[in-house]
Amino acid sequence: MRPTAAHAVRYYAPRTRFRGGTNGLGGVVLSEHQIAIEMTWSDQVSECRSGVLERRLAAISCIESDQGDSTYSFSGHIRYAATADHNQLHVKEYRVRGIHLDGPDLGSIQYRTRGESLFEVGSDRCFQMHVELLWTDRNNTDAVVQSVLRGTLLENHKLAYISTSTNGTIALGEDGEGEVCLRTPALW
Amino acid sequence: MKAGQSTAPLAWEIDEARDWQSHYVEHGFCVLRGLIDGLMCSSALDEARRLIDDTRPLEEWDSIRPGQRHTVYYYGQAPAIDELIEHPALSSVLRTFFGQRAFQFGSTNGADPDRRRFALWVNPYDAGARRRLLPMGHVDSGSPFRGTAIQIALARTSPFSGNTTFFPGSHREMQRWIEEHKEDFDGSWPGGVYPELRRQFPPWEFVAKPGDVVLSHHLLFHSGNPSHADDRSARVSVRVEVFPEHPLTEKRPDSADGSVFERSLAHYHRSNR
Numbered sequence: 001m002r003p004t005a006a007h008a009v010r011y012y013a014p015r016t017r018f019r020g021g022t023n024g025l026g027g028v029v030l031s032e033h034q035i036a037i038e039m040t041w042s043d044q045v046s047e048c049r050s051g052v053l054e055r056r057l058a059a060i061s062c063i064e065s066d067q068g069d070s071t072y073s074f075s076g077h078i079r080y081a082a083t084a085d086h087n088q089l090h091v092k093e094y095r096v097r098g099i100h101l102d103g104p105d106l107g108s109i110q111y112r113t114r115g116e117s118l119f120e121v122g123s124d125r126c127f128q129m130h131v132e133l134l135w136t137d138r139n140n141t142d143a144v145v146q147s148v149l150r151g152t153l154l155e156n157h158k159l160a161y162i163s164t165s166t167n168g169t170i171a172l173g174e175d176g177e178g179e180v181c182l183r184t185p186a187l188w
Numbered sequence: 189m190k191a192g193q194s195t196a197p198l199a200w201e202i203d204e205a206r207d208w209q210s211h212y213v214e215h216g217f218c219v220l221r222g223l224i225d226g227l228m229c230s231s232a233l234d235e236a237r238r239l240i241d242d243t244r245p246l247e248e249w250d251s252i253r254p255g256q257r258h259t260v261y262y263y264g265q266a267p268a269i270d271e272l273i274e275h276p277a278l279s280s281v282l283r284t285f286f287g288q289r290a291f292q293f294g295s296t297n298g299a300d301p302d303r304r305r306f307a308l309w310v311n312p313y314d315a316g317a318r319r320r321l322l323p324m325g326h327v328d329s330g331s332p333f334r335g336t337a338i339q340i341a342l343a344r345t346s347p348f349s350g351n352t353t354f355f356p357g358s359h360r361e362m363q364r365w366i367e368e369h370k371e372d373f374d375g376s377w378p379g380g381v382y383p384e385l386r387r388q389f390p391p392w393e394f395v396a397k398p399g400d401v402v403l404s405h406h407l408l409f410h411s412g413n414p415s416h417a418d419d420r421s422a423r424v425s426v427r428v429e430v431f432p433e434h435p436l437t438e439k440r441p442d443s444a445d446g447s448v449f450e451r452s453l454a455h456y457h458r459s460n461r
Contacts, residue, residue, distance in 0.1 A: 058378075124239070124259055152260050156301040161258035187326055188258050188309060188352075188412045188427075 045158050052092055054079045055159055059184075071102040072109070078149075082121075082157045089119045089127055089153055107138030111145065111166070121153050133166060135180065139173040145180060161186040199390035200356055208403075209284065213451045216359035216408035219394065220401045224275045224340060228268075229398035233342040235268035236308055236424055246343055246422045249312035251415070257310035263296050263303060272340060273306065273428055278401065282430055285336065285403065287447030290433035305428075309339075309412075311350030312422040317414035319348040321391055325355050325409035327362060329379035332406040333453060335431040339404070341396030343424040350415025350423040353391035354408055360455045361385045362407040382409075396425070405452055 048054040059074040076096030082089055091113065098109035111133045119129045129149040134142040145168025152160045163186035172178045203211070208218035237243050239261065242254040263270060273293065282291045294304035328337075345351050365385060387409060394402050404410060415423060432449060446454075 058380075126259060152258065154260060154301070154305075155262065155303075160260060161307075185412070186256075186258055187328070188307075 048079060051081050052079050053081065053157060057096070071100075072098045072106075073101050074098045074109075078159070078162075080159070082153055086125065086153060086155060086157075087121055089121055089129070091117050091119065091129060091131070094131070094133075094149070108136075110136045111147075114144075125152050125154065127151060127153055133168075135168065135170055137170070139171045143170045144168060145170070151186070161188060200392045202392065208281075209448045212285075212403060212405070212448055215356040216405035216452065217354045217356070217392075218403050220281060220403070222397065222399050223277050223281065223401045224272060224399040226398055228272055228275065229340075229342055231268040232266075232272045232340075232426070233398070233424065235266050236310075236342055236426075239266060239308060240310060246312070246424065247420045249310075249422045250420075251312055251314035251316070254310065254312065256312065256314075256415075257308060259308045259310075260305050261308065262298075262305045263294075264298070266306075266308075269306060269308075269426055272426065273338075278338070278340075281401075281403070285448045286430075286432050287449070288434075289436075289447060289449065291335070291430050292433050293428065293430055307427045309425050309427055310422065311412065311415045311424075313417065313420040314350075314415050317416040319414070319416050321348075321353050321393060321413050322411045323391075324381050324383060324387070325353065325358070325391065325411035326381045327379045327407055327409055329377055330406065331377055332362075332366075333436050334406060335429055336449065337404045337406065338428050338430060339394065339402045340426045340428075341394070341400045341424075342398055342426060343396075344398060344421060345394075345396050345423050346417040346419050346421045347393060347395055348413070348415070349395070349417040349421045350413055351394045351396065352402070352410055352423075352425075353393050353413060354402070354404055354410045355387045355391050356389040358385070358387055358409040359405040359407040359452065361388070362409070363453070363455045366407075385409075396423075 045053045045055050054077050056077045057075065074096055076094070078094045079092040080089055081092065093113055093116075095112035096110065100106065100108065114132050114134055117129065117131055119127055121127045127150070131147050131149065133145050133147045135145045136142055145166055147164055147166040149162065149164050151162040154160055162184075164182070164184045166180065166182040168180055169177050170180050202219060206214075208220060212218040239259070240254050240257060242249065261269070285291070295302065296304055339352060362382070362385065365382070391411065393413075394400075436450075436453075
């Protein structure tokens, strides 16, 4: 099936929170900025170029903010290559983009890997990748956040049970800085 | 064999008067209580402990150690669990389920990267979690006509032990949706959450004893859940897919008179005659 804009809105994520608050010093800080996205990864793994596999993802997330609920469409991909012995995973690119659909417009959100990385895959086929992501939104141009991707590399080179946890500090415009906490649980 | 009684305070309860076959066709899943004997489950749990490398009581497990696991093992790597999957009682159920199409778990050829495998799902107590069942669930990617999914409980669980929940009857809504959007599909299936599709019933939580088995339709909405039971019980189960030996040649069977497998995929056609 070819992903289209019409299809994208079928995907869903349960909850995103985006709230600000005032600290005791009088400055405005983000007291809670959490995004939990239930990402749907496509079943098919395609070869986007020689030896490089691609798995696509999509999600719709409801972002809860002080201004009301926003709806965002997230889409993206992970491009990777696995060694023949399944012991290493070479991540070429991991990129996700969130587009505003409805409600208060918080601007476009994008996060992506800085470059290519090589990771070990355990004897149980599980991997855990620690990567730096560049986070871009209307207040940030490539802010750096930390992400951990976990999952399983099957012998057919599909990635299964992928989950991510992303944390870091981002600028909030006039609101100063805030912590971003984004989780995409493994679906099972 | 009857669909079993739930041991949980469920928002949706299984109709005990229904046999498991008609239950599966109508609701997209069935539970078979105590299908596999406890001794075999005990051996399989020992094997799971070995694979996870943690011999502590399950009540001492938590989200830090050994942590939540979704680990895939191939045929031959866990003989006690392979044996569990081949249990005669389960085979008998599957023979009935697939009828003349027969069934198989996949190739056992060690050189086949798509060969038979199972996933070990471990969802231990999470101190930071809330006692809740997630409201929407999702449908897995992959062809919905490929067979059925089996989940075998290896350990006793309680409500909110991180059990899987199933949304009864949601496979029928999904079939209707596919029929209405069939021009969009070229044989692949992305799965998803589809919030616009109504869940007719609240979720049913698979609170289990060792040896309890659930069969679930590939178009049934289901979900993992936070693990935060009062007794700290951990959910430990095996998930395996089973396929028809003779696959469907059409995406959707046109007959409501076939096997449980075929009947469970014929809802839309049947309801529109």
